[in-house]
Amino acid sequence: MMPGVFAGGSGGGTPPPSGTWVPFTIQNVTAESGIPDDSTIRQVVPSGSLTPCTKVRVTVRSSPGNAMVVGAITVGQQAASGNFYDFATTPETGAFSGSAGVTIPANDERVTDAIDLVVGSGDVLVVAIYMVSGRTFYGNAANGAFLGSGGNDVATVDASGYSEFASNGFAVIKIECFVPD
Numbered sequence: 206m207m208p209g210v211f212a213g214g215s216g217g218g219t220p221p222p223s224g225t226w227v228p229f230t231i232q233n234v235t236a237e238s239g240i241p242d243d244s245t246i247r248q249v250v251p252s253g254s255l256t257p258c259t260k261v262r263v264t265v266r267s268s269p270g271n272a273m274v275v276g277a278i279t280v281g282q283q284a285a286s287g288n289f290y291d292f293a294t295t296p297e298t299g300a301f302s303g304s305a306g307v308t309i310p311a312n313d314e315r316v317t318d319a320i321d322l323v324v325g326s327g328d329v330l331v332v333a334i335y336m337v338s339g340r341t342f343y344g345n346a347a348n349g350a351f352l353g354s355g356g357n358d359v360a361t362v363d364a365s366g367y368s369e370f371a372s373n374g375f376a377v378i379k380i381e382c383f384v385p386d
Contacts, residue, residue, distance in 0.1 A: 224385040227256040240376075242338040245353035247290040247367060248377040249283065250330040257326050258382030260319040263299060265334065266378045267309040273339030273376070276306045279359040280320055283329040289369075290351040292331055292362045297322045306337065314378065324382055332377050333359035 229250070240246060255261075261280055267273035281296030283289070299317040301307035309315050324330065335357040351367035358364055 224383055226262065226381040226383055227258070228379055228381045229254050229256075240336045240339075240352065241355070242336070243355050244336050245356065245358040246334050246336060246376060247351045247353070247364070248332045248334075249289060249350070250332065250377075250380055255324050255328065255330065255380060256382045256384055258324050258384050259321070260383035261322050261324065261330075262319055262381040262383075263317045263332055263377060264314050264379040264381075265307075265309060265317075265376050266314040267311055267339060267376075269312045271339050272311050273309045274306065274337035275301070275309065275315075275376075276335040276337040277357055277359045278317060278335070279333045280322055281331055282324075283331050284363070287363055288365065288367070290331055290367055291364055292333075295362060296331070296333065296360065298360075306335075309339075316381075319383060330380070332380070334376055335359050336376070 263278060263280060265273075265275060265278070278299040278301075279292075279296035280299060281292040281294065284291035284293045297320050298305070299320045301315050301317055303318065307315050322330075351369055353364070353367050
């Protein structure tokens with residue numbers, strides 16, 4: 206083997222760190238929901254539900270009958286004050302196989318690449334997704350979801366103009382936390 210290349214990899218550098226991805230299911234999807242095209246949704250991940258970790262992955266699901274086009278996704282800690290869906294600081298940007306967005310075929314899901322984000326015990330996360338078009342699932346989620354009035358608003362820290370869908374969640378069905386060995 207060449208120096209700087211690890212088994213299973215195709216480039217130089219350091220092998221990926223060893224550890225475990227610990228899943229947390231956000232919701233059990235129960236119905237199909239039409240989110241208006243060109244909208245941002247924000248999903249709040251319940252406090253204390255996540256294992257303290259250094260990276261996260263987000264699983265996003267489309268509806269049974271329609272594809273969904275995601276234009277962008279971000280994840281960050283919830284602000285201590287302000288709106289329930291606000292980020293504490295600039296959120297981390299996610300990607301799908303290196304791309305900012307992804308088309309998810311009907312009745313399918315996609316997982317983001319690993320997103321560098323330190324999650325502490327008791328942290329509450331906010332996931333923001335810019336929905337270009339399509340339909341998604343929704344279901345029972347402990348802390349609710351919020352729908353923006355339109356446009357790509359995933360990077361806005363102190364957002365406004367969102368409507369609450371109490372105890373429901375859109376699109377985000379699972380978060381995984383990477384816990385290094």
